[in-house]
Amino acid sequence: MPPQRVFALPRQQSLLLPAVINPFVQDTKLTKATCVLLGIFLVPLRAILLSLVLMVTWPVAVIITFRHPLKGAxxxxxxxxxxxxxxIMAALGRAYYFCMGFRVVVKGKQVSSxxxxxxxxxxxSTFFDGxxxxxxxxxxxxxxxxNLLHPSLAVRHLLFPVLVSRQDPDSRKNTIQEIDSRAKSGGRWPQVLIxxxxxxxxRSCLITFKQGAFIPGVPVQPVLMRYPNKLVSDTTLLLLTLCQLYTTVEIEFLSPHIPTEEEKKTPALFASRVREAMAQALRVPVTDHTYEDxxxxxxxxELTLPMEAGLVEFTKISRKLQLKWDNVRKELEGFAAMASSCxxxxxxxxxxxxxLKLPVSPALEELFALFDRNGDGTIDFREYVIGLTILCRPANTEDVLRMAFQLFDTDEDEKITREEFTALLRSALGVSDLNMAKLFKEIDADGSDEFQAFATTHPEYAKLFTTYLELQRYQAIQEAKPGDLELAGQTSSGEKQEDSTSDKKDD
Incomplete structure (x- = not known):
C-alpha cells in the first residue's frame, strides 16, 4: 500500500469562512426581572398613548390620500x-415613536433629492427601522x-411606494424601471429610500447589497442606523422595546456617493463600494450572505439539519461556482441524507x-482532506458544495469515465463483472477484504452508458478514481528515488494543482 502524501493544501482566501458566520440571529439580554418591573408601568401607558396617536394618524392619512391614485399613472x-x-404626518410619526420610548439622534446632513x-x-435589523x-x-x-390592501396601513400610502408584486413575473423589471424613473425625475419626486x-x-456585519438602488447610476446618499442601547441587543421584539426606559437610535447621513463611469456601467461594483464605505463608518465587516441564505x-x-448549515454566503458561492439557488437546495438534500446520523x-x-460504501483508505482519506477545507476532521455543507463543484465534477469528465470503464473491463467485453469491479477497487483502495455487493448492485454496469450514468450522478467516485491514479504516480516516484521525500512532495504538489487550487476563479 503506498504511503499517504502529506503536504499543505493551499486554499483560495475568498472561499474561506466569513468573519461573521451567522448574521441572522440575535441574543436577547434583557432579564425577566427588568422586563416585569419596567413593563408593569411602561407597557400599559405606552399602549394607551400609541392608540391615541394612531386614532389621529389614520383619518389624517385617509384625508391626504383621498381620491389620489396609488396605482397606474x-x-x-x-x-x-x-x-x-x-x-402634520411627520409630526405624528415622531410622536408615535416618542410614545414607544425612542430617543432619536441625527448626525450628518441629508441632501436634497x-x-x-x-x-x-x-x-x-428591525421593523422599527421605519x-x-x-x-x-x-x-x-x-x-x-x-401592504396597501390593509386599511390599518393607510399611512404607507403617503410614501407613494414603488410596489412589488410576487404574483407578477415582470414585477422585478417594473420595480427597477419605476425606481429609475423617480431617481431621474430631476427632483420632482421625493427621494427613494431603500x-x-x-x-x-x-447588525454585526453588512451583507450583500441588492443592486436595485444602484442600477439607475445616480448619486446615492448612504444612511447608517445604530442602536447603542446596552440593556437589550434585540430591538425587533415589540414587548421588549416597550419595556425599556428608552431606546436610542442614531441615524447618520454620510456624504453622497457619486458614481464613476465604471460604477454606472456595473451596478454590482457601485453597490459594493457604497457598502464598503458604510461598513468602514460602522466599523463592521462585510459578508456575502443574502436573503437566499x-x-x-x-x-x-426542514431537513432536520441545524439551520446554520444552510449559511453558505450564497452570493459568493453562486458567483464563483456558477450555481443557482435550486441547485444548491438540491445539494442540501444530498448532504442531509449523508449527515442525518452525524x-x-x-x-x-x-x-x-x-x-460511499467504501472502507477508509489512503485514497479516501486524501479525497476527504480535499473536501475538509478548514482541517477540522469534518465536512459541513459549505465545504460539501465547494468540494463537489470544484473537485469532483471537473474530474467527472467523459475521458476520465471512459478510462475508468476500460480499467474495470479487463476482458474488454464492454461489460464489468462483479469480480472485475471488486478486484480493481481492492487494488485502488489498498485493502484485501472488500465487499462490493451493495455498490455494484447500484451500478450493475452491463455497458459503458450505464456506468457513466452512475458516475455522473455520483461525482465523488470519479474524484476518488483520479486520486487513486495520482497515488499510483506518487508511489512510482517514491520507488524510483527512495528517501527523496522533498522531491516527491514537490512533484506531488505540482500534480495536485487541480485538487488543491482548482478553485482559482477570479476574485
Missing part, C-alpha cells in the same frame, strides 16, 4: 396634500402591493466512507 403629491404630509435621488439605509422614513421627510419606499440588504440582520437556512431546518450535521470520514 402615479404622480407626486403637490399643494395642500404635500404640506399636510410633510408637516436633486443632489442624491436615492437613500441607501443599512444595517436593516423611523428613518420620518427623519428623512417621508421619502418614497419599496413595498409589497399587499434598504439594499433586502432582509434583516443582527435565509431560505437555505429554513430548508436546512451529530451537529457535519460529516466525518467514517460517515463519508459509509455513504
Amino acid at each position: 402615479v404622480e407626486p403629491m403637490t399643494g395642500w396634500r404635500r404640506f399636510m404630509c410633510r408637516k 436633486s443632489e442624491a435621488p436615492i437613500l441607501a439605509v443599512a444595517p436593516h 423611523i428613518v422614513c420620518i427623519v428623512a421627510g417621508l421619502p418614497s419606499t419599496v413595498s409589497r402591493v399587499e 434598504f439594499p440588504e433586502g432582509t434583516c440582520t443582527n 435565509c431560505r437555505l437556512m429554513i430548508s436546512a431546518g 451529530k451537529g450535521g457535519r460529516i466525518t470520514i467514517e460517515e463519508f466512507a459509509r455513504v
Whole structure:
C-alpha cells in the first residue's frame, strides 16, 4: 500500500469562512426581572398613548390620500396634500415613536433629492427601522402591493411606494424601471429610500447589497442606523422595546456617493463600494450572505439539519461556482441524507466512507482532506458544495469515465463483472477484504452508458478514481528515488494543482 502524501493544501482566501458566520440571529439580554418591573408601568401607558396617536394618524392619512391614485399613472403629491404630509404626518410619526420610548439622534446632513435621488439605509435589523422614513421627510419606499390592501396601513400610502408584486413575473423589471424613473425625475419626486440588504440582520456585519438602488447610476446618499442601547441587543421584539426606559437610535447621513463611469456601467461594483464605505463608518465587516441564505437556512431546518448549515454566503458561492439557488437546495438534500446520523450535521470520514460504501483508505482519506477545507476532521455543507463543484465534477469528465470503464473491463467485453469491479477497487483502495455487493448492485454496469450514468450522478467516485491514479504516480516516484521525500512532495504538489487550487476563479 503506498504511503499517504502529506503536504499543505493551499486554499483560495475568498472561499474561506466569513468573519461573521451567522448574521441572522440575535441574543436577547434583557432579564425577566427588568422586563416585569419596567413593563408593569411602561407597557400599559405606552399602549394607551400609541392608540391615541394612531386614532389621529389614520383619518389624517385617509384625508391626504383621498381620491389620489396609488396605482397606474402615479404622480407626486403637490399643494395642500404635500404640506399636510410633510408637516402634520411627520409630526405624528415622531410622536408615535416618542410614545414607544425612542430617543432619536441625527448626525450628518441629508441632501436634497436633486443632489442624491436615492437613500441607501443599512444595517436593516428591525421593523422599527421605519423611523428613518420620518427623519428623512417621508421619502418614497419599496413595498409589497399587499401592504396597501390593509386599511390599518393607510399611512404607507403617503410614501407613494414603488410596489412589488410576487404574483407578477415582470414585477422585478417594473420595480427597477419605476425606481429609475423617480431617481431621474430631476427632483420632482421625493427621494427613494431603500434598504439594499433586502432582509434583516443582527447588525454585526453588512451583507450583500441588492443592486436595485444602484442600477439607475445616480448619486446615492448612504444612511447608517445604530442602536447603542446596552440593556437589550434585540430591538425587533415589540414587548421588549416597550419595556425599556428608552431606546436610542442614531441615524447618520454620510456624504453622497457619486458614481464613476465604471460604477454606472456595473451596478454590482457601485453597490459594493457604497457598502464598503458604510461598513468602514460602522466599523463592521462585510459578508456575502443574502436573503437566499435565509431560505437555505429554513430548508436546512426542514431537513432536520441545524439551520446554520444552510449559511453558505450564497452570493459568493453562486458567483464563483456558477450555481443557482435550486441547485444548491438540491445539494442540501444530498448532504442531509449523508449527515442525518452525524451529530451537529457535519460529516466525518467514517460517515463519508459509509455513504460511499467504501472502507477508509489512503485514497479516501486524501479525497476527504480535499473536501475538509478548514482541517477540522469534518465536512459541513459549505465545504460539501465547494468540494463537489470544484473537485469532483471537473474530474467527472467523459475521458476520465471512459478510462475508468476500460480499467474495470479487463476482458474488454464492454461489460464489468462483479469480480472485475471488486478486484480493481481492492487494488485502488489498498485493502484485501472488500465487499462490493451493495455498490455494484447500484451500478450493475452491463455497458459503458450505464456506468457513466452512475458516475455522473455520483461525482465523488470519479474524484476518488483520479486520486487513486495520482497515488499510483506518487508511489512510482517514491520507488524510483527512495528517501527523496522533498522531491516527491514537490512533484506531488505540482500534480495536485487541480485538487488543491482548482478553485482559482477570479476574485
